[in-house]
Amino acid sequence: MEYLPNILFAIILAAGIGYFAKNVKKLIRNIKLGRDADVSDNKSERFKNMAMIALGQSKMVRRPVAGILHIIVYLGFIIINIEVLEIIIDGLFGTHRIFSVIGATYGFLIGAFEVLALLVFVSVIVFWIRRNIIKLKRFWKAEMTSWPKNDGNFILYFEMVLMTLFLVMNATDVHFQTMNLGNVISQYMAPWFSGLSEGTLHLIERGAWWLHIVGILVFLNYLYFSKHLHILLAFPNTYYGKLAPKGQLNNLESVTNEVKMMMDPNVDPFAAPPEGAETAVPEKFGASDVQDLSWVQLLNAYTCTECGRCTSECPANLTGKKLSPRKIMMDTRDRLEEVGRNIDANKGEFKDDGKQLLGDYISTEELWACTTCNACVEACPVSIDPLSIILEMRRYLVMEQSAAPTELNNMMTNIENNGAPWPYNQMDRLNWKDE
Amino acid sequence: MSEVLNVPTMAECMAEGRQPEILFWVGSAGSYDDRAKKITRAFVKILNKANVDFAVLGTEESSTGDVAKRAGNEFLFQMQAVTNIEILNAYEVKRIVTACPHSYNTLKNEYPQLGGNYEVLHHTQFINDLITSGRLKVESDNAFKGKRITFHDPCYLGRANDVYEAPRALLETLGVELVEMKRHRKTALCCGAGGAQMFKEPEKGDKDINILRTEDALKTNPNIIATGCPYCNTMMTDGVKVKEKEADISVLDVAELIANAQGE
Numbered sequence: 001m002e003y004l005p006n007i008l009f010a011i012i013l014a015a016g017i018g019y020f021a022k023n024v025k026k027l028i029r030n031i032k033l034g035r036d037a038d039v040s041d042n043k044s045e046r047f048k049n050m051a052m053i054a055l056g057q058s059k060m061v062r063r064p065v066a067g068i069l070h071i072i073v074y075l076g077f078i079i080i081n082i083e084v085l086e087i088i089i090d091g092l093f094g095t096h097r098i099f100s101v102i103g104a105t106y107g108f109l110i111g112a113f114e115v116l117a118l119l120v121f122v123s124v125i126v127f128w129i130r131r132n133i134i135k136l137k138r139f140w141k142a143e144m145t146s147w148p149k150n151d152g153n154f155i156l157y158f159e160m161v162l163m164t165l166f167l168v169m170n171a172t173d174v175h176f177q178t179m180n181l182g183n184v185i186s187q188y189m190a191p192w193f194s195g196l197s198e199g200t201l202h203l204i205e206r207g208a209w210w211l212h213i214v215g216i217l218v219f220l221n222y223l224y225f226s227k228h229l230h231i232l233l234a235f236p237n238t239y240y241g242k243l244a245p246k247g248q249l250n251n252l253e254s255v256t257n258e259v260k261m262m263m264d265p266n267v268d269p270f271a272a273p274p275e276g277a278e279t280a281v282p283e284k285f286g287a288s289d290v291q292d293l294s295w296v297q298l299l300n301a302y303t304c305t306e307c308g309r310c311t312s313e314c315p316a317n318l319t320g321k322k323l324s325p326r327k328i329m330m331d332t333r334d335r336l337e338e339v340g341r342n343i344d345a346n347k348g349e350f351k352d353d354g355k356q357l358l359g360d361y362i363s364t365e366e367l368w369a370c371t372t373c374n375a376c377v378e379a380c381p382v383s384i385d386p387l388s389i390i391l392e393m394r395r396y397l398v399m400e401q402s403a404a405p406t407e408l409n410n411m412m413t414n415i416e417n418n419g420a421p422w423p424y425n426q427m428d429r430l431n432w433k434d435e
Numbered sequence: 436m437s438e439v440l441n442v443p444t445m446a447e448c449m450a451e452g453r454q455p456e457i458l459f460w461v462g463s464a465g466s467y468d469d470r471a472k473k474i475t476r477a478f479v480k481i482l483n484k485a486n487v488d489f490a491v492l493g494t495e496e497s498s499t500g501d502v503a504k505r506a507g508n509e510f511l512f513q514m515q516a517v518t519n520i521e522i523l524n525a526y527e528v529k530r531i532v533t534a535c536p537h538s539y540n541t542l543k544n545e546y547p548q549l550g551g552n553y554e555v556l557h558h559t560q561f562i563n564d565l566i567t568s569g570r571l572k573v574e575s576d577n578a579f580k581g582k583r584i585t586f587h588d589p590c591y592l593g594r595a596n597d598v599y600e601a602p603r604a605l606l607e608t609l610g611v612e613l614v615e616m617k618r619h620r621k622t623a624l625c626c627g628a629g630g631a632q633m634f635k636e637p638e639k640g641d642k643d644i645n646i647l648r649t650e651d652a653l654k655t656n657p658n659i660i661a662t663g664c665p666y667c668n669t670m671m672t673d674g675v676k677v678k679e680k681e682a683d684i685s686v687l688d689v690a691e692l693i694a695n696a697q698g699e
Contacts, residue, residue, distance in 0.1 A: 247595025248544035252509045256549065259513040286507065315625040315648075320641030369638040372505050372630030373590040378621055394507030407635040408506050415511060419497030420463040421634055430493040432465070432472040433442045433479075 009091035009213075016217030023224035027302065030340040034295030039240045046239045049383070054238040059381040063309070066130075069123040073159070076120035077231065080113050080166065087213050097176065107181030114170065114185040121163040128156045138308030141317075143327035148227065148306055155228050162215050169208035172201045230305035234382040237303040240296050241383030246374045249391055254283045286395025289356040290336045293392060300384040301332035310376035310386060316369040323369035325376035325386035331361035332389060358393055367393050368405060440479045444493040445526045455490040457561075458528045460542065462535035463498050464665035470672065471665035477694035478534050478558050484694075485571040489532070495522055501541040506631035513549065516541075520551035534558040534690060536591035536664045537629075543596070557592055559601040559663050559689050566608060573608050577696035580610040585655040586689075587616070587648065587671060588623035589664035602663050602689045609696055614655040624648045626662075626670035633666050649674025653684075660686045 039046075052058045057074065061067035086099045100106045131139045131152055139152065170176055170186035177183055177190050193201060223229050261267050287293050290301075310325035311317050317324050335357045343350050358364075370390045377385050397403045404412070411421045418426045448455050459482065465475040482489050500515030523531075531553045533539050543555035556564075565571035584606055592598045599620045606613050618624045627637070627644030637643055649671060652660045660671050665688075672686045 245540075245544050245596050247540040247591050249504060251513065251545060251548050255509045255513050259510065259517055262514070263517055285509065313622060313624075315627060315644045316638070316640070318624070319637075319644050319647055321638045323638070365638055368635070369640075370630050371590070371625045371627060371632050371644065373625035374594040375590075375622070375625065378594050391505070391507065394505075395509055396507075398507035399510060404506060404508075405635050408631055411631070411634040412503055412506065412508055412511055415498045415500070415503055415515065419515070420467055421498060421502055422463070422467055424467045426497070427494055429461070429466045429496055430442070430444070430491065432461075432475050433440055435472060435476075 003094070006092060006094050012214060012217065013088065013091070016214075016220060020221050020224070023221070026340060026344075027224060027229075029343075030336050031295050031298045031302065033291050033336070033339065034293050034298040035291075037240075037294035037296045039296060042243055045243060046241075049241060049243075050235055050239040053241070053381070053383060054234040057381075062381075066307075069126055072116070072119045072123045073127075076116040076123075076163075079116055080120075082109065083113050083166070084213070084216060087209070091213065097173075100179070100181075104181070107179075110170070110182030111184045114167065114182065117163045117166050118185050121160060121167075124156050124159045124163070128153065128160075131156075138312040141308060141311055141324060141326070143311075143324055143330055144306070144308075148330070151226050151228075152306070154222070155226065158215070158219050158222070162212060162219065165208045165212040165215060169205055169212055172205040172208065174198060174201055174205075227304065227306045230303050230382060233299065233303040237299055238383045240299065242377075242385055242388075246377055249372075249388075252285065252395070254285065284396070285399035286397070287389070287392035288358040288396045288400070290332060290339055291350075292396070293332070293389060297385070297389055297392075298332070298336055300386075300389075301329050301336060303382055304329040304333065304384055305382070306330060307381070309379040309381065310384070313375040313379045315371055315373060315375065321366075321369040322363065323366040325390075328362060328366070328386045328389055329384060332357065335361050358396065362393065364397060364403070367397065438480075440476060441483050442479055443490045444495075445490045445528075446493070446495065448490045449526065454527065456488040457530045457532050457556075458523070458526075459489050459491050460499075460531050460533035460535075460538050461491055461496060462533060462538040462665070465534055466496070468665060468669070470669060474534055474665055474668065474688040474690055477688065477691040478562075480694045481562060481565070481571065481690060485565045487565070487570070492522065492526075499538045499541040501537040501545075502631050502634065504541070504545070505629070512545075516546055516549050516551070520546060520549055523551060523553065528553060530554045530556070532556045532558055532561040534663075534665070534688070536589040536595070537666070540591045540595050557598055557601065557663065559592075559605055560598065562690065562693055563601050563604055566605075573693065573696060575610055577609060579659070579692055579696055582611050582658045583614055583656065584611045584659045584661050584692075585614050585616055585652050585657040586619070587626065587652060587660060587662040587667055588620055589662060589667045590623070590625050590629050592663055593623055594621060602661070605689050605693060606661060609692060611659075611692075614657060616651045616655055618651055624651060626664075626667040628666035628670050633669075643674075645670035645674040646677060649678055653678060653680065657684060659692070660684060661689055661692060662686065663689050 057067070057071050060070050086097065089098050090096060130136050167186055167189060170183060171189035172193050177187065193204065223232065284292060290298060304326065306326055308326050314323065314325050339350060342353055367390055370387065372387060374387060377387055414421050414423050418424060443455070445458065461475055464471040466472070497519055498515050499519065500512035503515065504512035531542055533542065533555070536557060539555055539557045542551070542553060546553070562571065566573060586602055586606060588599065603613060624647065625644060626648050652671065660675070662668055662671060668686055668688055675681050675684050675686055
C-alpha cells in the first residue's frame, strides 16, 4: 500500500501524456491532408524568424499592453514548468522537493517561480477584464460565437487555478516554510492557514499538489481542442512562415506549364499524347476545400489563437464588410477537423459529406471583399497568412467555376482583348505624351 | 497645350542602335486614366530635367497582369507576364522604373519565376537616387516649402515591399511639414482599391474604405495628401470630394510635388 500514490501518479501521468500523444498524431495527420509545399529552403533565415517572432515575441509587443502581459504569462508558463519536472520526480519516487538538496539555488529558483506565478495571475486577471469587462472590440466580433468566447475564458480560468494551486501548495508546506528559502510570496499566504492543524495543512498541501499536476495534464489535453494550441504550434508556424516579400503571391506551376504550351509555336495542339503517357487528371486550380490548401496553410489554421489582431486591421472588416481574416482561419480549422472526424469514422478514408470549405464555411461575399492589402499578414504575431487562403479560393472561383463578379469579368475581358483593365485601344497607350 | 515631353520608345532606341539606361514602365493606369496620366507626365518632366536616358515600351506595353492575378485569374496573369517578359527580354532590358506600386511589385517579385529578371525601382526610389547623385536639384525655396503634407503609404509599396523611406525622403527634400496619420507605414490602412477592388463595387458594409482612409488623412489637417500610387490617388481624391474638401486639400503624387516644385 505504501507505493499506491506512486503507482497512481504513474498511471495518471501515462494516461495524460498518452492521450495527448494520440491527439498530436491526429493533428499531424490532419495537417498532412494539405498539398505539398516546399519549405526546405533558407534554414538559417527560418530559424532566425522562429527565434525572433515565436521565442522572442517580437510582434506581440507592437501592442504594448497585451504584448508585455503576454510575455509575462509566456515566461511564467515556460519557467514554472521547470517545477513540473520536480513534481514528476517526487510523484514517481515518493520524494519531497527532491531539488531542494541544491540549497540556495533552489531557493532562488522557487522564489522566481513564486514571483512569476503571482505576475501571471495578475496578468491573466487583466486579460479576463479586457475580454469580459472592457469588451475589447476584437473579442466580440461576429465570428466570436459562444465556443470561441468560452474557450478564451476557460484558458484564463485554468491559468488562474493552476497558479493559485502552486502558491497554496507552497504556503501550506510546513517543511518548505520552515526552510524559509524562496517562499517570497507564499510566506505572506501562510498566515491565512495559521489556525489549522499540521495534519490539515498537510492534507491541503497534498491536495494542491495533486490538483496542480492533474490540472497541468488536463490543460495539456485541452490544447488539442482549443485555440490555445498556439503555445506549441507558434514555433513551427513561424519557422515555415512566408519569407518572400509580402506582396509576392505564388505563381501556380500547373498554370505555367499550360501557358508555356500555349505560347510555344512548336506545340501541336491536336497531337495525340505519346504512347504510354499517363492521361493524368489535371490538377484542380485553386481551393474549394481544405485538402486543396497547402499543409502550411493548414498548420496556420491550427496555430491561430483567435486574438483578432488581423481582423482589427482589415480594411474590409473595419468598414462593416463580412470578411474577417480571423474567421477565414477559424473556418479552415473547423472544416479540417470535420474532415478529420469523417476520416476517423470511415476507417481512415474520407467519405464525401457533400460539404466543403467554400460556401459551407466561407462565402464568396467574404472572399471578394479582400483588398489583398496584407494588413492581416502584417498584424499576425505568429506569421499566419490568411490572404494566401483567400487567393487560393478566388482562383478556384475564377478558374474552375468562372464565378467572378460581372465587373471583374469585364475587367479581365478587357485585359485579354486590349492589354488593359479598361476598354481602351492598345494603340492609344502612348497618347498621354502629347496631351 | 502643355510643354513638349521627350519620350523615346524602346523600338526607336533599338532602331538607333542604343540601349537606354532605364525603361519607364508606365502601367495601364498611367497610360489611360486621366488623373494618372498627369502623374506620368510629371515623372517624365523630372526624367527630362535630369537628362535621364530612358525609354518606354509605348504601344508594346501591356497590363502586367497584377489585377488579374489578384482577382484569381492566374491564367490571364501568366499569359500577360510571359508576353511582357518576351518583349522586355528581346529589348535586353535590365532596369525598370515605374510610378505604379502594383506594377513594381509584380515586375519585381512575380516575374522572375517566369523568366523576367530585372532591377525594378519605384519612381520615388529613382528620383531619390537622382537627387543624392546630384543629377536632379530641388530648390530649397519651392512652392511646397512649409506646407502641411501627410503621406498615404500604398500597400504594394509599403507592407508588400517595405519601401517606406524613399517617398518620405523626397518630401523632406522639399522642406514640407510631414505629418503622419495614426495608421502609417506598417499599419497604414489600404485605400480600398487593391486586390481588383478598383474594378468592382464594394461588398455591402457601413462605409467605403476610401472614406475611412480619407478621414484618417483629414485628422492630420493637411494642405496636401501625398501618395505614390495612381489607384490610391483616385481613391483619396474621391474621398476628399465626398468630404467636400477639394477646395482646401489636394491629392498629389510625390512625383507631381517634385516636378511642380521645379518651376517651369
